């Protein structure tokens with residue numbers, strides 16, 4: 349059993365704070381992804397779980413044991429890093445076997461364990477090669493096999509795919525997902541790639557500036573972002589956000605007016621809507637542009653053909669708003685279009701602190 353509990357973890361170095369008051373319960377066998385921009389504290393949190401850093405405050409439990417002060421080697425955790433950390437003068441076989449040797453695992457079990465781990469990541473035919481004779485993706489799989497071979501209670505993976513090209517990332521990602529499903533080992537996976545987070549995770553932890561912003565399933569995080577940070581970080585493209593004021597019961601900006609508002613909105617709000625939840629049209633006459641509830645009128649800023657859809661963007665004040673239109677939709681740059689934001693597509697946030705307003 350390896351459930352992991354973080355209780356009010358803080359990490360400071362002098363006046364620098366890496367992680368602030370971070371609490372999290374991870375279930376046994378769960379696949380948790382830490383997601384956030386560079387410098388938000390993902391690696392620091394991971395290193396504290398592994399025992400490579402001591403928390404300044406707070407407690408870490410693995411199973412029922414408080415592991416504060418316990419050496420990394422006594423925590424039964426295997427880590428996979430972004431830089432594979434393979435031994436260049438050892439073959440693939442000996443690299444995978446290495447953790448068994450230093451842990452003094454009974455020698456007669458080594459061969460079958462190494463071959464089983466290698467087979468799981470499809471390295472069977474490459475066991476006699478040296479790391480320099482492998483591609484990046486193959487090296488990455490050696491690092492994975494070396495973690496698997498130990499049969500640890502917990503896997504920690506810190507951006508393990510970041511050195512791979514786009515295509516290999518997708519196939520290795522699928523392999524990691526499959527592996528975790530068959531090994532049933534509690535896994536914490538760090539990434540700043542939100543597609544990786546959404547596809548791999550049972551639950552995602554979104555972090556910013558050392559703080560937990562939201563914890564939820566990929567669907568929860570996508571459908572009900574807790575604040576404007578999460579809304580603006582998750583999704584490709586991310587959620588559109590537009591600041592406005594509530595005046596006489598209407599949401600007003602330069603280019604739009606929305607009057608069917610939920611009750612209880614503060615004076616300064618941000619409306620959010622996803623590119624795929626709105627419609628784009630080309631208004632045909634003057635009458636169309638007058639006073640249409642939930643329409644945003646502006647000239648086209650750019651048109652991007654993605655193959656399966658067309659992205660149309662407009663600029664409203666400082667905000668760049670993006671709509672996902674049919675793949676056959678065409679408009680000219682500079683031509684006026686209308687983004688229609690239906691009531692069910694609208695998310696509301698406080699302008700003051702960014703928090704989601706439940707309506």
Ligand SMILES: Nc1ncnc2c1ncn2[C@@H]1O[C@H](COP(=O)(O)OP(=O)(O)OP(=O)(O)O)[C@@H](O)[C@H]1O
Nearest residue numbers: 361364365366385386387388389390391392393540
């Ligand atoms: N030893 C240290 N001393 C001082 N500050 C540190 C130290 N280690 C990390 N930090 C700071 O703590 C913050 C969090 O760093 P961390 O490495 O956890 O970020 P990260 O989320 O993993 O980012 P990335 O995606 O770039 O890897 C950063 O601002 C970093 O500069």
Ligand SMILES: [Mg+2]
Nearest residue numbers: 390391392506
């Ligand atoms: Mg990092």
